[in-house]
Amino acid sequence: MRILVFGAGSLGTLVGGLLAPVHDVTLVARDPHAARVSTAGLDIVGAESTHVSPAATTTETGHSADLALVTVKSFDTAAAADALADCDVGAVLSIQNGLTEEMLASRLDAPVLAGTATYGARLVEPGRVECTGVGRVVLGALDGGPDPLAERVGKAFRVAGLNTLVAADMPRRRWEKLAVNAGINAVTALSRVENGALAGDDAHDLAHRAARETARVARLERVSLPNRVAREAVDRVVEKTAANRSSMLQDVEAGKRTEVDAINGAVVDIAAEHGFEVPTNRTLAALLRAWERGEGIR
Numbered sequence: 001m002r003i004l005v006f007g008a009g010s011l012g013t014l015v016g017g018l019l020a021p022v023h024d025v026t027l028v029a030r031d032p033h034a035a036r037v038s039t040a041g042l043d044i045v046g047a048e049s050t051h052v053s054p055a056a057t058t059t060e061t062g063h064s065a066d067l068a069l070v071t072v073k074s075f076d077t078a079a080a081a082d083a084l085a086d087c088d089v090g091a092v093l094s095i096q097n098g099l100t101e102e103m104l105a106s107r108l109d110a111p112v113l114a115g116t117a118t119y120g121a122r123l124v125e126p127g128r129v130e131c132t133g134v135g136r137v138v139l140g141a142l143d144g145g146p147d148p149l150a151e152r153v154g155k156a157f158r159v160a161g162l163n164t165l166v167a168a169d170m171p172r173r174r175w176e177k178l179a180v181n182a183g184i185n186a187v188t189a190l191s192r193v194e195n196g197a198l199a200g201d202d203a204h205d206l207a208h209r210a211a212r213e214t215a216r217v218a219r220l221e222r223v224s225l226p227n228r229v230a231r232e233a234v235d236r237v238v239e240k241t242a243a244n245r246s247s248m249l250q251d252v253e254a255g256k257r258t259e260v261d262a263i264n265g266a267v268v269d270i271a272a273e274h275g276f277e278v279p280t281n282r283t284l285a286a287l288l289r290a291w292e293r294g295e296g297i298r
């Protein structure tokens with residue numbers, strides 16, 4: 001399969017690199033990373049370890065591929081979609097955090113698959129990515145149900161050795177992940193603690209409230225996600241990733257823009273479309289945006 005990885009930073013470089021031994025992979029990345037991969041190849045270190053040689057470029061348009069894998073941060077999704085509109089791609093798959101697939105689908109003619117990733121990735125230096133945890137890619141039809149295209153992409157990922165599940169219930173899975181991110185990411189970023197520190201703390205209750213509100217909005221969107229399931233998902237992730245510093249906490253610590261708009265902000269916006277209030281998500285989003293507007297982003 002010809003796979004174009006659009007936005008090969010940490011996650012895109014890891015997943016693209018793992019696909020490269022079996023598929024024809026091109027990383028669309030920034031220099032000096034793109035130049036380094038083009039000339040010296042890519043080292044994958046950590047929980048996965050190999051040296052591979054995908055193509056890499058900074059050119060964003062004019063590509064032809066069977067699949068475009070979108071791995072830019074959520075706030076760069078519109079720009080990625082505009083660039084992909086000038087490519088010839090058979091299908092698009094996002095494995096970003098936050099609700100981004102709708103934007104891709106509204107701007108692109110190619111079919112858009114929904115995805116989530118729990119692999120951990122960190123771009124250590126140009127040409128070198130660390131796999132900080134072997135997770136799983138879950139993908140499927142954006143509106144749910146069986147999907148031959150998702151099956152083909154899932155098979156291509158599995159053939160390359162990626163732990164991949166093709167799921168017929170992506171709407172519920174996306175909203176469950178959103179509930180987890182709305183709770184854990186925002187609360188850990190604002191309180192500057194690792195995920196495990198939420199267990200049994202008042203902040204845990206705050207994370208639960210954000211997740212419960214998200215589940216309620218999911219149900220308004222006709223996605224079956226009981227409050228209890230969202231709460232338990234938060235507890236499970238807090239326990240399983242206790243030592244993690246959430247991606248939003250890492251962004252805050254690095255003085256980088258966060259993905260608040262596609263996470264808590266998206267919950268607020270979609271709730272508003274239903275005339276529903278989500279005070280916890282609204283408060284968390286307002287605090288994070290205040291940080292971003294103020295001294296936050298360097």
Ligand SMILES: NC(=O)C1=CN([C@@H]2O[C@H](COP(=O)(O)OP(=O)(O)OC[C@H]3O[C@@H](n4cnc5c(N)ncnc54)[C@H](OP(=O)(O)O)[C@@H]3O)[C@@H](O)[C@H]2O)C=CC1
Pocket residue numbers: 006007008009010011012028029030058060071072073074076079080083095096097098117118119120121122123247259
């Ligand atoms: N890292 C991880 O372990 C995981 C990440 N995710 C999700 O995956 C997504 C990506 O995360 P992550 O990989 O960490 O983020 P990164 O910032 O490391 O990677 C995104 C990359 O895309 C680049 N980029 C943006 N626009 C373009 C463009 N037009 N052309 C070329 N390159 C571009 C960025 O460059 P620049 O910064 O210069 O704009 C950056 O290098 C996020 O939604 C995140 O939440 C999900 C699970 C795990």
Ligand SMILES: CC(C)(CO)C(=O)C(=O)O
Pocket residue numbers: 097180181184185195237241244245246247248
């Ligand atoms: C699951 C979790 C909360 C793990 O840290 C995550 O997705 C993130 O940090 O973005």
